Amino acid sequence: MKPMSRRIALAGLIGAAVFGATRYFGGAKGEERARALYANPLAKPEGKLQVYHLGHSLVGRDMPAMLAQMAGAGHDYNSQLGWGASLKAHWDPDEPINGFEFENDHPKFRPAKEAIGSGDYDALVLTEMVEIRDAIRYHDSARYLAEWAGFAWDANPQTRIYLYETWHNTDDDAGWLTRIDRDLREHWQGRVKYPALANTDAPIHLIPAGQVMAAFIRAVDARGGVEGISTLNDLFARNEDGTPDTIHFNDLGAYLVALTHYSVLYHKAPIGLPRELTRADGTQAVAPSQEAAALMQQVVWDVVAKHPETGVAV
Numbered sequence: 001m002k003p004m005s006r007r008i009a010l011a012g013l014i015g016a017a018v019f020g021a022t023r024y025f026g027g028a029k030g031e032e033r034a035r036a037l038y039a040n041p042l043a044k045p046e047g048k049l050q051v052y053h054l055g056h057s058l059v060g061r062d063m064p065a066m067l068a069q070m071a072g073a074g075h076d077y078n079s080q081l082g083w084g085a086s087l088k089a090h091w092d093p094d095e096p097i098n099g100f101e102f103e104n105d106h107p108k109f110r111p112a113k114e115a116i117g118s119g120d121y122d123a124l125v126l127t128e129m130v131e132i133r134d135a136i137r138y139h140d141s142a143r144y145l146a147e148w149a150g151f152a153w154d155a156n157p158q159t160r161i162y163l164y165e166t167w168h169n170t171d172d173d174a175g176w177l178t179r180i181d182r183d184l185r186e187h188w189q190g191r192v193k194y195p196a197l198a199n200t201d202a203p204i205h206l207i208p209a210g211q212v213m214a215a216f217i218r219a220v221d222a223r224g225g226v227e228g229i230s231t232l233n234d235l236f237a238r239n240e241d242g243t244p245d246t247i248h249f250n251d252l253g254a255y256l257v258a259l260t261h262y263s264v265l266y267h268k269a270p271i272g273l274p275r276e277l278t279r280a281d282g283t284q285a286v287a288p289s290q291e292a293a294a295l296m297q298q299v300v301w302d303v304v305a306k307h308p309e310t311g312v313a314v
Contacts, residue, residue: 034194034309037203041313042160044267045122048074051265052115054148055127056085057248058166061106061280066258069277071266078110078121086129087144106280116148119156123265124148125207127164130247132187142195149196149204160205160311162264163193167210169246170232180214189309205264206309212260213253216299227289228252251279251286255293259300267312269301 048071053059059081068075080090083099090097090112116124126148129135136142145163152159165188170176193204217232228234235253237245249257255277259270275293279285288296305314 034189034197037197037201038205038308038311041308042205042267042311044313045265048072048076049122049265050120051075051077051123051125052110052112052121053077053079053081053125053127054087054090054112054116055079055125055164056082056129057103058130059125059127059164060248060254061108062251062285063249063254063258063261064108065280066254066277066285067261067265070258070262070270070273078108078115080104080109080112080115084129086135086139087126087141087148088139089129091144091147108280113151116152117155119159121152121156121159123160123162124152125162125164125261126204127166128192130166130168132166132168132183132192136187136191141192145192145196145204149200149202153202160265162205162207163188164207164261165210167213167247170236170244171246176232177214177217180210184208184211193309203309203311205311206307207261207264208303208307208310209257209260211307212256212300212303215303216256216296219295219299223295226295227291229288229292252288252292255285255288256296256300259296260304263300263304264310264312269305270297271301273297 051064051067053064059079061079061081064077064079068077081099081103082089082097083103085097086095089095115121126145128141128145129139132141149161152161165184168176168179168183172179188206188210193206197204213235217235220226220229229252233244235249235256237248237250239245255275259273262268262273263270275290276287277285287293304310304312
C-alpha cells in the first residue's frame with residue numbers, strides 16, 4: 001500500500017467511527033476481515049526499539065522502565081500520561097487531562113503530538129481509559145484510536161501501532177475473569193479496534209495484558225499458589241489504609257505487564273529475563289520469586305504467541 005493511503009483511509013472514518021464503521025466491521029463479517037488483516041505477522045525487529053507510550057496510570061512510570069531494562073541497551077522510550085486519561089483527552093487540546101503536571105514530571109515525558117508527529121518512534125503503544133464501556137460510550141474510543149494511528153502514520157508510515165488491552169476493577173460485580181474473557185472480543189476488538197480499522201488495510205496490533213493477567217491467575221490457581229503469589233490481589237497495589245487497590249498494579253503486576261510488552265514488541269519469548277529490576281526512580285522494585293517469575297514468563301509467551309493480533313510469528 002502507499003504510505004499515505006493509511007491516513008487518507010482513516011480520515012474517512014473520523015466523522016463516523018461509531019456509526020457505519022461499527023456496523024460494517026462488527027460481527028462475523030468483522031471477524032472475517034480481521035482474520036485477513038492479521039494473517040501475515042510482522043517481521044521480527046532487527047534491533048532495539050524507540051517506543052512511545054500514551055495513556056494513564058495503567059502504563060505508569062515503572063512499567064516502561066522495567067521494559068527498557070528487559071530489552072537492554074539501545075531501547076529507549078518516552079511517554080505522556082494522565083489520571084484515567086482517554087485517547088480523546090490526549091488528542092483534544094480543549095479536553096482536560098487530570099494529573100497532567102504530576103504524572104509527566106519525569107525525564108521521559110515528551111508531549112504526545114510533538115513526539116508522535118516527529119516520526120522518531122518505531123512503536124506507538126496506545127492505552128484507552130477504563131472502564132472501557134464508558135470510554136466507548138462517552139469518549140469515542142474508536143474515533144480517537146483512528147486519529148492517533150493516522151497521525152503516527154503520517155509522520156512515519158513504518159511505525160508499528162499497538163492497542164494495550166488493560167483490565168477493569170478486580171471487584172467488578174460480573175467477576176474479574178468473566179469480564180476479561182468477554183471484554184476482549186466484545187469491547188477492545190469489537191467496539192474499539194475493529195471499527196478504527198474499518199477503512200484501512202493497515203493493522204493496529206494488540207498487547208494483550210488483560211489476557212495475560214487472567215491466564216497467569218488461572219495458572220497460579222491450578223498450582224495452588226506459587227511463592228509470593230496466591231491471589232489476583234497479589235498483583236495489585238494497596239491503599240494507604242491497607243485495603244486492596246482494585247485497578248493499579250504493584251511491582252509484581254508491572255513486571256508481568258512489562259514482560260507482555262517485551263514479548264509483543266520484540267517477538268521474543270521472555271524466558272530467562274532478569275527478575276530483579278529497578279523502578280523508574282532508580283529504587284529497587286519488589287522482585288517476583290524465581291518460581292513466580294518463571295511462571296509469568298512462560299504464561300506471557302503462551303498467550304502472546306497464540307494470538308494473531310499481536311503480530312508475532314512463532
